[in-house]
Amino acid sequence: xxxxxxxxxxxxxxxxxxxxxxxxxxxxxxxxxxxNTSFKLITxxxxxxxRLTQCTCLNTIPYAEVILAIVAIFAIGxxxxxxxxxxxxxxxxxxxxxxxxxxxxxxxxxxxxAAFSFQNKVTFxxxxxxxxxxxxxxxxxxxxxxxxxxxxxxxxxxxxxxFIPTTPNPTTGxxxxxxxxxxxxxxxxxxxxxxxxxxxxxxxxxERFMKNKL
Numbered sequence: 001x002x003x004x005x006x007x008x009x010x011x012x013x014x015x016x017x018x019x020x021x022x023x024x025x026x027x028x029x030x031x032x033x034x035x036n037t038s039f040k041l042i043t044x045x046x047x048x049x050x051r052l053t054q055c056t057c058l059n060t061i062p063y064a065e066v067i068l069a070i071v072a073i074f075a076i077g078x079x080x081x082x083x084x085x086x087x088x089x090x091x092x093x094x095x096x097x098x099x100x101x102x103x104x105x106x107x108x109x110x111x112x113x114a115a116f117s118f119q120n121k122v123t124f125x126x127x128x129x130x131x132x133x134x135x136x137x138x139x140x141x142x143x144x145x146x147x148x149x150x151x152x153x154x155x156x157x158x159x160x161x162x163f164i165p166t167t168p169n170p171t172t173g174x175x176x177x178x179x180x181x182x183x184x185x186x187x188x189x190x191x192x193x194x195x196x197x198x199x200x201x202x203x204x205x206x207e208r209f210m211k212n213k214l
Contacts, residue, residue, distance in 0.1 A: 042066065043063065043065065043066065046065040046066060046069055047065075049065035049068050049069060050064075050065040093106075124142040124143070124144060124163070124191050125142075125143045125144065125145070126142070126143040126185055126186075127140065127141075127142060127143075127185070127186045127189055127190070127191055127194040128140075128141050128142070128143050128162060128183050128184060128185050128186060129141070129184045129186055130162055130164070130176065130178055130182060130183055130184065131182065132164055132174070132176055139164050140164070140165075140186070140194055140197060140198060141162040141163060141164040141165075141176070142162065142163045142164075142165070142191065142194070143160055143161070143162055143183065143185075144160075144161045144162070144163050145160070145161050146158060146159070146160050146161070147159040147160060147161055147177055153177075154179070157179050157180070157181075158179065158180045159177050159178065159179055159180070160177070160178060160179075160180060160183060161175060161176075161177060162175070162176045162177070162178055162183065163175055164176060165195070165198050166198075167198055167199065167200075167201045168198075168199050168200070168201060170195055170198050170199055189206055193205075193206045
């Protein structure tokens with residue numbers, strides 16, 4: 001065997017070892033980097049709370065502002081649950097809705113957060129599959145409601161609004177209006193599982209489906 005072939009095989013073997021090692025640690029590194037970046041971003045937002053904790057006994061606790069924010073969120077959730085703060089929140093929202101420039105921004109963000117929190121079952125009613133962006137090409141979408149007859153292209157047929165999120169950012173997407181016969185409901189996956197598939201580009205699928213293939 002010539003030296004060039006030996007060198008080539010050694011190079012291929014080293015490349016294979018390097019790629020195996022890289023592909024093994026890359027998900028771990030990216031996960032740590034993502035959480036690290038998110039944590040730095042959150043702590044940056046919580047700088048006012050950090051200055052507050054420095055004046056109390058919490059100044060000895062690392063990242064006390066994060067703990068304080070979590071406690072505050074739980075407290076607000078509890079108060080709203082028992083309807084103590086709800087009237088105040090509604091009053092504050094009423095003020096915001098009276099401000100011309102703030103109203104559309106706040107209203108849009110609130111609806112978007114409510115939609116992607118999946119707590120409001122009315123927003124994303126059902127996971128569906130539709131032919132989009134062309135025939136024989138399918139996309140996962142969410143049925144958001146029935147189209148009003150006043151703007152329906154055909155009064156004799158029901159049409160529905162379908163939101164098709166994009167990958168990997170599901171906060172953007174397409175609104176398509178389709179007849180009922182062109183919509184294929186998917187009852188085997190939840191809305192959370194469908195959104196996970198969209199965000200991951202189809203890489204992450206429900207585990208029960210993967211187990212059935214084994």
